[in-house]
Amino acid sequence: MQAPINIALVGNPNSGKSSLFNALTGLNQKVGNFPGVTVDKKTGQAEIVTGVTANIIDLPGTYSLYPKSADEYVTYDVLINQQSSDTPKLVIIVADASNLKRNLLFCSQIIDLKIPVIIALTMMDIARKKGVEIDLDGLERELGVPVISINPRKNKGIVEIKKTIDLALRSQYSVPPRDFINNQALAPQVIESVKQTVTVKSDYAAMHIAVNASELTFLNEQQKSDIQNILKKNNFNKTTVQAEEIMQRYARIKHIMKATVVETDPLQKQLRSEKIDDLLLHRFWGYVILLVVMFLLFQSIFWLASYPMGWIENGFGALSGWLSGSLPDTKVTDFFINGILAGISGFAVFVPQIMILFGLITILEDTGYMARISFLTDRLMRQVGLNGKSVMPLISGVACAVPAIMATRTIENRKERLITIMVTPLMSCSARLPIYTMMIALVVPDIRLFGILSLQGAAMMGLYLLGFFMAIFIAAVMKIFVKIKEKSYFIMELPVYRSPRWANVGTTMIEKAKIFIKDAGKVIVVISVILWFLASYGPSSRMHPIHEKYEKILAETPAESPEAAVVNKEFQSEKLANSYAGILGHSIEPVIRPLGFDWKIGIALITSFAAREVFVGTMATLYSVGEDPENNNATLREKLTAATWPDGRPVYTTAAGLSLMIFYAFAMQCMSTLAIVRRETKSWKYPLIQLIYMTGLAYICSFIVYQIFK
Template sequence: MKVALVGNPNTGKSTLFNALTGLNQRVGNFPGVTVDKKVGACKLPDGRTAQIIDLPGTYSLYPKSKDESIVFEVLADRNNTAHPDIVVILADASNLKRNLLLYTQVADLKVPVVIALNMMDLARKAGTEIDIDALSAKLGIQIIPIAARQHENIDKLKEAIAFTSSIPLQLDTIEVESLAPGLISKIKNELLVDKPYTALQMAHQHENLHFLTSQQSDRIEELEQEFSFHSQKAQAAETIARFNFINDVLFDTVKHRDGAFEETLSNRIDKVLTHKVWGFIIFFGILFLIFQSIFAWSEYPMSLIEELFIWLGSTAHSLMPPGVFTDLVVDGILAGLSGVLVFIPQIAILFAFIAILEDTGYMSRVTFMMDKIMRKVGLSGKSVVPLIGGLACAVPSIMSTRNIENWKDRLITIMVTPLVSCSARLPIYTLLISLIVPDKKVFGVINMAGLVLMAMYILSIVSAIVVAWVMKLIIKSRERGYFIMELPVYRLPRWSNIGLTVVEKVKAFVFQAGKVIIAISIILWVLASYGPAAKMDAVEAKYNSPEVKAQYSGAELDRMKSSDKLENSYAGVLGKAIEPAIKPLGYDWKIGIALITSFAAREVFVGTMATIYSVDADDSHVESVREKMKNARNPETGALVFTVASAFSLMVFYAFAMQCMSTLAVVYRETKSWKWPIIQFVYMGVLAYVASLIVYQLLK
């Protein structure tokens, strides 16, 4: 049995989906489009397993975005793999009048329907009393009152799903045929459509429906002209008729207590949190708290992970026989792994904060507050969601731009979202900050490292806004954008959901980034351990000569020999080839190797540094990556490699450079052209080079 969840945004649909499916869920794509499809399995009381499909949130079957258009496609096309046997419509009990508009449209498609009436607790608090039995009788369907967040009555909903008739029993809502009588009957007869409302919706949406052939779409266009069909007028007439029906239904079934419309607590909180002055001060205060916490709370677990890998490296060296395999395990695999796992605490803290802000409803307020600022730079308030999502990862953020209706707004948002510092940049920033920023407190409480990290994130957001403003002037479009958003009520965060989100995000980071980093670490180890035979033989001959042996101690000889071998290895040759181009930025050939490898994914930088400095290190003393980099010196000048100038230059380079193949791939998928990803790669590369050059030359 296939069950589709349908509902307005902010009605708790995702919460209900999680309550029904638990961990038994997966994400794919709807056929023919790039819109995400969340599917899960749910055990019903009669022993059957239902497939639950979470359809995108929408206020109406008339779509305003790509995601919303999927709802009608799935419900109307019987050949669609996601076409349901039953539809569960999630309605907000505290806002029933508006939510029932979508119900009446879905009901008229004549698919079996159950209503899950959510947020009954909020309705009661607001003084709204709903006679569920009377409402159920008036509509002719089952209505189950639930509280999805508290898992209240979820079992009753499962029973309702199990025992819903496969024949639609809901009563008619409006006279659909009267809205376009001749046209509807013609479409029904010629395209073999059995439901009048499906035929009417096809008249409205035929140009964008994937299940219609181009010939069928052209024929509907001809019929519209024949019957002088005006889509907007028909839609307006339909909406009025539907609200008349809804008003009649609710008149006898919903009662409001006297004084029920007094100001809600959420509105009173919003007077402060969305204030034109205090709202922004509070928002920056929250950002400040997040970045302070990332450093303050993660230091201890990070030190434990570092010590664990130092112990593992020492143990491996003492237990395993000296040779190539031991070097590969310790300097390649373990060094690469440590570069990934040491940053788990910081990434977990960042994702936990983002999840809490979303779960409480505060993230919607940030979107609302930023709309006016965004309009001035050529974006809309809806662009804020992808930009803030970019703090986690640019890939899903770029995919989430589909709900921006205006083409120009959407394209600019796609082009600037990768400038926002994502979680892959966090390990680079924190590593470099720990090398150059002293572990001091300002005013005894404010962590200096946290301030620098916050500055890097603010730089990335400001740069995204500036680039968006420039693109607004370059990209021409007459289409006007608009911003409609519903602010959900404030809620306490669900800690189980926060925990689930953090675990999922950390898992994705470790396994997706981890696989790339381990693979590149092994390849790097090979490139750094082997080189052209003539060069390697020359190094061996040099350090075996009696003159050199007489000058240095055994430990010094080993250190110099391993350094020379690295410089003459294949990795060294590659790094030396690009060194002239990156020297003005303050980088040596070892950093050059990291710049090349991290084009696959930014976080590979840390693994590369770990591998390069492990190959270069003395086996008798195992250090953490941070210690190795802190002590690294230029062999020609003897100066430290990572100075304030070079480290800040490197952070700025990674803040701006497009070093993520996954992001380029998703930009191509969303724009259906290689033109925009190439422009994006070039402009971000030039911006990164010029900015880091200026930073290094000013600070050195």
């Protein structure tokens, strides 16, 4: 079998490129980074025909070969740079048939690079609904490259495109001998001089190197200097050349459209998507519907997840009780039940909510509604120094801040991108969900309004909205202090409404659950084991007197008497307070006590900096170590409800619960987020600012809430 060849997938955003990538590669995919940049590199292998395997490279979507964002520069570099390891032997251009004129501009530019090209036309069904019929054979003749109709969502046209790839690789299709337009005439002296300086395949590639020489990483300093001299010598004006090129291309595209496209209804029928948009994008009702959708989403998270969460919680409680009664009372048993099992139960109970959250988000994305949310909120975003493109990272932050911050690469404006990065962690991510769920269950009554609307679900929505509006407020403040002046524009292709792909929804739910269990679970169990050790052992100078004191008292107390149970509980409590964990917790308690937090919560605040969801695992371990074995079948919620201060007051009052939720709504309790901010901004300055302002904001707001409600 020959070595895999590189095939690049390119196209406008929302053209169906990712669907074709998934159809060609299936599960044989991986995500890395392009060399030298932090932009995702999504690749996968596909068998084209027997004995021929291809590396399919899914390049970021772009509207033309004139890049503006970091993502678009990656696509540009791969197509222009002929020395890269990612240089494609063949390019598949995915074009939206329902917006053919705009898509053909990008197609014509790539054709003129003299790289073998196949055009894959998607959304032919939507084009027909618009009253548009396309002569595929005629279009193929006019462009000089193969044109295939596909529907990757339904796996149609995949066999045909693989056959066409095979024919193209065997040189059955040649690169068009003539340029789409006369590129040489645009800047003849410059193009010829650049071709003598850099090895290129076409006049058009030479012109692009002239336009973007300073940005191209594959040129050495001598080549860049030579090209700058060429441009000065010939008084090259790139703006004028680009404008002339685009005008000539659209003139040729107009001729091709006239020859190959028939519009049976010149006015075009109003599609169902457009009719739905009249309501969902309405200046008033659009926002009302958005709030209703968000409310139903959080209601569903509580309502649908309550049953499996109850089964898991009770199952772990019963298992712990059974093991405590069945296994010998040794340190190994204590380590297994109160270290490992308590840690696992601390995150396993929240898997149903994680799955439901991601499933619902996937449905919103798949149906096309998520893009409408960006459109709706663009006006609000602009008032605080952002734009509609900032909404997608903020919404993605509901899942996880790390990929959300990486998604800001599509924002061309540097100021808007930086502000978006700085406020995205304020969005309540899925790691906060276990903390919210636990605290809401403790302090918010399970009351049903009108028999169906859950007060706990409303509280959950309130926390998510609080994060969003705080992000908007902080963005408005940062708009004043960030001194970068650039104009920005928000242009977005709204995808048509489609029914969700339920298989895709199910796959996403399962994959996200696996990631949560593997990544968060691994950290939680490790920290739980460390905590078990810290909570079970302490300095001998402290622990030895406690053992002597209570061994003497227990020896004088009847074993089965109620007094013995009380003494034993005091013994375990005093051991925990004087353990390494207890010493650490009590040392920080004075700082957090004004927030309503005790020393156990203090330990959880420290450990959860590794990952927010570790908080629940930490509490599960701390409230398991030192427990009476007969009480091991109690759930974590029951243990927290029974927790008291030394004077007998309950720890988890309404004021303390609200204070803790507010703290985690605003605090930067995630090392991974700080690391990704450092990588994206290429400076430690911004993650440090983020850590300081978010921690300060969390402390102040938490303090105010506790003082009001206590």
